Amino acid sequence: MQLIYEKSVPGRRGVKLPASDVPAAAPLPASLLRSAPAGLAEVSELDLVRHFTNLSRRNFSVDTNFYPLGSCTMKYNAKVLENAAALFNPLHPMTALLPGGEELCQGTLGMLHDLGGLLAEITGMDEVTTQPLAGAHGEMTGILLVSAYHAARGNKNKKKYVVVPDSSHGTNPASAAIAGYEIITVPTAPYGDMDLELFKKAMTDEVAAVMMTCPNTLGLFNPHIREISEIAHSHDALMYYDGANLNAIMGKVKPGDVGFDVIHVNLHKTFGTPHGGGGPGSGPVGVKKELIPFLPQPRIIKDSQGRFQLEARRPTSIGRTANFFGNFGVMVKAYAYIIMLGREGLIRVSEQAVLNANYIKERLKPYYDLPYDQTCMHECVFSASRQLAHGVHAIDISKFLIDRGYHPPTVYFPMIVKEAIMIEPTETESKATMDEFIEVMIEAAQTAESNPQALHDAPLTMPISRLDETKAAREQNVCCQW
Amino acid sequence: MADYFFSKEHEWVRVEGSKGKVGISDHAAHELGDVTFVELPKVGARVKQFEILGSIESVKAASDIFAPVSGAVVAVNTALETTPELVNESAEEGAWMAEIELSDPSELQNLMTKSQYDDFLKTL
């Protein structure tokens, strides 16, 4: 398909702009002006509509295809949430920061405050900031809160390390490193959880925090989590909960009850907001009361009259991690999702997410290696090692699935599983959809034995076949030349 | 290959007089797949044995390169900056990465000969 720039014709326009009702100003000095207008596309409105409509048709999406992408919680996104978010489009964020401006924004400030309260109840934390703009941004914010906590206790120079299991999301060590910590990685034991003995050895008084995902990226719940928390706390290290997998445990376990001190949640995973093909996400961070003094500002507080105010400047705060109040439009959707599903609805979400993952796990177990054969939570991780004996890799199976109209599971993650295939069906998928997917997965396993070349050739039904990623990385053509 | 010495991290050094050219082994290059980028050290940098000398990337992986010997970097193979595929074509010859003036030749005892390295690979 042509690029929009290849459809451009000088002089065409896609929209009529307002006419001027004021006199033309004297021009700016030439030294401040660009030499020529920026080389943007020049197309009619219809050209534009056809171009982007046709581009959209080259995507798989939740609304068009089953999307069991492990660790990403690609559930269906309710349409009413989109309508709700649009209600707030015209409100300028600086309005709340003007003198007397809080009174003009009681609806939004109150909603953000209430959303924080709902998330605190779901996760067992004492207060939530909605400022972080994505999961990894929440991780970084959370680790900065940890460092502010240690600094306030005079331990800034003493606390040097953050401990992560080797099964963690890559964002965990990356976020901790960006916040200034060195990383200690603890291997996974044969039972599928972080090796407890090696963890004990790794823990010293120089550890600032332990970052865990629970259930972990193998989809397994760590039964020793409270013991791990106690060990961490005995070294004055804080426990960080990566909320990427919260969809498994709503109403069943609260991270705050089992020893976690800081958490982030991914609203674009658990709380039904769409992922937008790469964002916007939203990563609110919850903390226990010891960490409240360090939360970023602006912080919304409820006064004795029940009005919502912005807290005055607080020197202990870590400051600010984003421009304003976070990805507000995403939070509108998450708030509406939570009040619509309610207590019973959210519990059912986790129950059926876990039911669906275990169903797929049991049905596919005869055909694919399952390195950690236990009851899983919301996702299960297979290995294509049996297919590898026929020269078929996890990537080949994913391309076969694309030809059959399924977005592939996450492959090659977690890295500790060779040829990993990580399947997260989510609660919104029907049994019929999963049964069809299971049949195609079985067919892929059989084709791996009977005709491996067919898997290597896939996909055949897409606008393009497999791409030369080496060429892309070596040549680095990242924008269209003139 | 008598003058080649290998590390467990799959680097080699080929000693000529007081200097040694270093690179990664054919085995390591094969494991990485198509190499897309080699980060070379700066000429004049001082490196210690088994500490980071540079890094190497393929499409789906990134690894550090560890210095097999200590010393000062006296030359780097700038051809790798524009043609990283040399690593796949000639890992143990044309794709040398740096030349190091050895500060302690006795460190070679910490490395393996070619035949020892081949035996080591069989254990992986």
Place this chain on the structure above:
Amino acid sequence: MNDSHYCPHTPEEIGEMLSAIGVATVEELFSPIPAALRAQTFNLPSGLSEFETFSRMQAIAGDNVQGLTSFIGGGFYDHVIPSVIDHLSGRAEFYTAYTPYQPECSQGTLQALFEYQTAICRLTGLDVSNASLYDGGTACAESAMMALRVTGRNRIIVDGCVNPFSRQILKTYLFNLDVEVVEIAPLDGMLNRAELANVLDDSVAAVLVQNPNFFGSVDDYTALAGQVHTVGALLIASVYPVSLGILKSPGEMGVDIAVGDGQSLGNPLSFGGPSFGFITAKKAYIRNMPGRIVGETVDKSGKRGFVLTLQAREQHIKRHKATSNICSNQGLCALRGLIFLSSVGRQGLADMALLNRDKAEYAKARLAAIPGVTVLQSAPTFNEFTLFLSKPAEAVVAGMLKEGIAAGVPLGDYYENLGQALVVTVTEKRSKKEIDHFAQLLEAALCN
């Protein structure tokens, strides 16, 4: 009540699935969680119907002020949004997809992001762009960290005329690192070049400036780029993309990294988000860029296609050695930015920028004629300027809010001694009539 429209199984289906698994109840599947760890309470309200949910959200929206005439900017701007943007970015194939890890079934997103990167490069006059960052403020912080990696140095100089929120974010990001942030106090709403010269030496990784700056002043940083390069540092400019319809681009000035907030490009104000941040740089720095990058390549038959490239820099491969921790960015907002730029087009963006300036110049002249009002800066301005009032700006703004006008952003919270300063923003959406009304109210506010 039945919530099952989002959890579709019938009891019969649940029974079939449980027997396939070999357990009797769903609760058994939670047996790996020890009883002692189970939640004792879950105090949430009961669920609502779709209609009730939407009504509740309408009521919340109704608790906000309606119909303010806005002269506020400060990083977010009230610009026109062509109707096509909602319709096209509202295609579910775009907004219900994930990050395009599987290129064959994600060419829509990937090609759009490649076109976005192209638009941002052309707008800023730089060589390479990533596929978006979170927002303009975090983009400033990411660009500073990029300069730290490129230079191996540990000092950042920031012009005090940079948006105060961006400066706060930068300090928050860096506070636990061994990095010194030096701020240059503004001089008459402009960069104090003499003060900068005093602190610029070969320990500096980067100098961060903004154009137009927080006061609205427009500057030319061409000579500054030369000075900064002389000491081996990078020049970073935070820019307002709509202004680049006419203003000299960062690339033309010799800037090394340009960043900014993309809200003004087709994204609603939405109480501050989601918008997107952009980052562009000279090609030499591409490996130190944070975040996703889309690259062009070919498929097995030689057909053009697009992939996420240079992924070996990123957290999912390089973990703690990655160039950033970013995973999700603001892809859909970047798509809106691309559709906006492609809709207004080459000449349209220039026209729109000129219209903004014409309106702002009219307003500036009209307001400056009021007794008790002077313009703070002598420098030229784009669509924002700073007034110095004869009364405290906060009180004036509070009074005018009651009349339905958001007069601007008072600077007292952000700068010492500027309690009487007010930044006024005038976009193409403000009419002459609204500006005249604003002037009348301001005159009245300052007279009595």
